[in-house]
Amino acid sequence: MLIIDCPFCGPRDEREFEYCGPYRERRPDKMDNLSASDFIDYLIVPENPEGVGREFWWHKRGCGEWLLVVRDTRTHQILSTAEADAE
Numbered sequence: 001m002l003i004i005d006c007p008f009c010g011p012r013d014e015r016e017f018e019y020c021g022p023y024r025e026r027r028p029d030k031m032d033n034l035s036a037s038d039f040i041d042y043l044i045v046p047e048n049p050e051g052v053g054r055e056f057w058w059h060k061r062g063c064g065e066w067l068l069v070v071r072d073t074r075t076h077q078i079l080s081t082a083e084a085d086a087e
């Protein structure tokens with residue numbers, strides 16, 4: 001079981017959260033400069049890194065905030081949590 005330290009609620013059981021995928025850059029504003037292949041990659045090819053990665057989590061049974069969690073996928077150790085919009 002993971003304990004996720006929500007910046008708003010404090011340490012909570014992972015069952016209060018929903019994993020929402022790896023961190024991704026926001027959709028590009030200027031689509032004119034993006035090839036079709038790059039746009040398809042952006043839409044449907046998620047990164048799946050082994051090791052330390054940044055992930056979105058939603059505290060759906062808590063404060064309802066979106067979090068950016070840095071987690072090592074090999075050990076599940078959570079290295080940091082922050083408000084997702086703070087980046």
Ligand SMILES: [Zn+2]
Pocket residue numbers: 006007008009010059062063064065
């Ligand atoms: Zn929370």
